[in-house]
Amino acid sequence: MPKPPLESLRFFEAAARRLSVKLAAEELHVTPGAVSQQLRKLEDCLGQPLFERHARGLTLNTAGRDYLAACQRALAEIDRATAHLIAARRVILLSCTPSFGAQWLIPRLQDFLRAHPRIDVHVSTGNRVVDLATENIHFAVRHGLGDYPGLSVSKLLDDELVPVCAPTLPARLDALSGERLLHDEHRGDWRLWSRAAGLNTLDCEQGVVCVDSNAAIEAALAGRGYALARRSLLQIELAAGRLRQLPAPPLPSALAYYLIHRPDTVRDPEMGIFKQWLLEQAAATQNKSPPSGGLET
Structure with a gap:
């Protein structure tokens, strides 16, 4: 049994609901010709007409009315399932300085998002020190000496x-x-x-x-x-x-970039995945083996 394309069903639903090719085209932001083509494709697939066509517009025949009701139920269910999946996406909030975000994190982040399509990472850049607990930030990248009492700390990058x-x-x-x-x-x-x-x-x-x-x-x-x-x-x-x-020795620094978070943050599996990815990326940057858990303080 042939299966009609989903695009044709959406075009049909709009045209049947509006009883107008022109109004359906305006709603779908396409040309009337594109709507007519999809309607013909659907009717050819089903092997029967769904409309009676008149100079002033369209009228659904009996088969069209029954099919419209079924399509609306099916499309509504697809829309609900899509909304549920989108709402189920895990959002990770990370705070870092503008230079770390622009020069190191953002160029690498697209690879992580492609590998984990159900995780969103929202990056907030600025030099203000955020409070992870009160501002509901999951991770922060700090530039300093690594002394952050009460937080889990992992060194990311040295600072030559x-x-x-x-x-x-x-x-x-x-x-x-x-x-x-x-x-x-x-x-x-x-x-x-x-x-x-x-x-x-x-x-x-x-x-x-x-x-x-x-x-x-x-x-x-x-x-x-x-x-x-x-x-x-x-x-x-x-x-x-x-x-x-330039061919000159680097200037060493006691400072480094550290990843910090509340100890309970990585109990969430997605948070743990993101942390491990950051550690692996940092290790690759400096040709080191990634730490298993980071420096805990």
Whole structure:
């Protein structure tokens, strides 16, 4: 027995309810010709007409009236089932800084969403420290020393700073000059790096100060100067050749990116899946084996 296409049934339901090809087309945002084509396809599939066609519109015949009632029940059931599935999607809320979100998390997140279509991840970016308990945030990524009492803590990424530039600029130390430096809000980073690299003549008081490290990286990508940025956030740009690292040692930092959450959060299976994915992605970034449970404090 042939099965009519679902699209034809929806076109039929709209035309039968409105008794007008034109009004059905307006409702469905298609042309009247498209509606007529779907109606003919359905009638051909069923082997009998469903309408009596007149100059002023349509009239359902007996078969059409019976079929409309059955289609409306079936379509309503499909709509209810769809709404139930959508409502059943698990939403995970994560807070992080704009630079971590834009440079590291978002480029990788689409892979997770494709692998887990029933999980939605809502990312809130900002530099404000959120309260996981009172604001109902499931996870947060913090940049600090890892001391977060009462919370579960897993180190994600170390925080070496490396000098980078776009391919349009020479990736050489002798090309560095004060006016070409791109600073983030921590203006002292270039001073610390130049001292560690032995470039004591570099005037680190010059250059453009950006609102945050993400803005500094964007300026570097546009060829506006040299940025000092966290290597862990630049992996994709460096691998793609959109940025080049200057031949100089990185500036180590005691700071790192940490994933934190309330201890009971990962009792939810979907939350546990998302946490493990984050740890695996971070381990791949730094070529390490992912921790089984993270650093618990």
